[in-house]
Amino acid sequence: MRYGYFLPESQGPDPIGELRDQIARAADDGFTSAWHPQIFGLDALTALAAAGAQAPPIELGTSVVPTYPRHPAVLAQQAMTANAALGGRLTLGIGLSHQIVIEQMYGYNFERPVRHMKEYLDVLLPVSRGEQVDYRGETVKANVRLSTPGAGFPVLLAALGPRMLKLAGTVADGTVLWMTGPKTVAEHIAPTITAAAAEAGREPPRIVCALPTCVTDDREAAVARVNEILAGYGQLPSYRAMLDREGAATPGDVAIIGDEDAVLAKLEELRQAGVTDFVASVISKRERTRNLLIGAAKG
Secondary structure, rough: OEEEOOOOOOOOOOHHHHHHHHHHHHHHHOOEEEOOOOOOOOOOHHHHHHHHHHOOOOOOEOEEEEEEOOOOHHHHHHHHHHHHOOOOOOOEEEOOOHHHHHHHHOOOOOOOHHHHHHHHHHHHHHHHHOEEEEEEEEOOOOOOOOOOOOOOOOOEOOOOOOOHHHHHHHOOOOEEEEEOOOOHHHHHHHHHHHHHHHOOOOOOEEEEEEEEEEOOOOHHHHHHHHHOOHHHHHOOOOHHHHHHOOOOOOHOOOOOOEEEHHHHHHHHHHHHHOOOOEEEEEEOHHHHHHHHHHHHHHO
């Protein structure tokens, strides 16, 4: 299992410089990847291209870019440009986002999201490889070929439900998860996506699992902190479904929290469940947590 680091959003006066330093430290510490969120702060692809081009070589991923607000050819062009700036180190993580975001904030129709994602990938994937695309779907239309440098990069689909996991295994390079624990990975995520990839004749997919992480002697306080800052995730239907599968009442129940031995045991449980890449979102006790992760990453 490879280890990645979830880059915190910077609120400082020099966010790109801070991000560059965070990426450099992640590379120096031995992490194989660093991942940037796409929420309401920095645009992930722009930020990674600007900061990552000045940092030591490390895989840089988005976790994740919502598809609805951008035409797939536009996202492909942006991602190709970022990949060119990064010397071919980009991994594009994309996802549906959530109905409350897409309909109430952006004003798009969230009806039949799996249909939307299939049509979106029908355009995004070949266009991002530099191919000519002439496509007429129900929700997406395109007649375009890009000459943008940086063609060809892994695409991961934030997939949690069975149909999305099958789509991810069939056409994408894997999935990137959030709020998903080891029981759910072992019994639901890994079997579904792996079977779909095998049936399509593709390589075994990546299963990138990001979770809040904290090495501490006061587990109760850390769990309470996770539930305080991430409470909203437990109310979103897609994440709520994963928590329910896990038997978890709150986000804190799936967080990787405990002393060194407890955290290492949880990480091993994820590895055995089928996780290929663990991405730590460090919530507190940063140096102690980071030191354990560095040791784990270096094997």
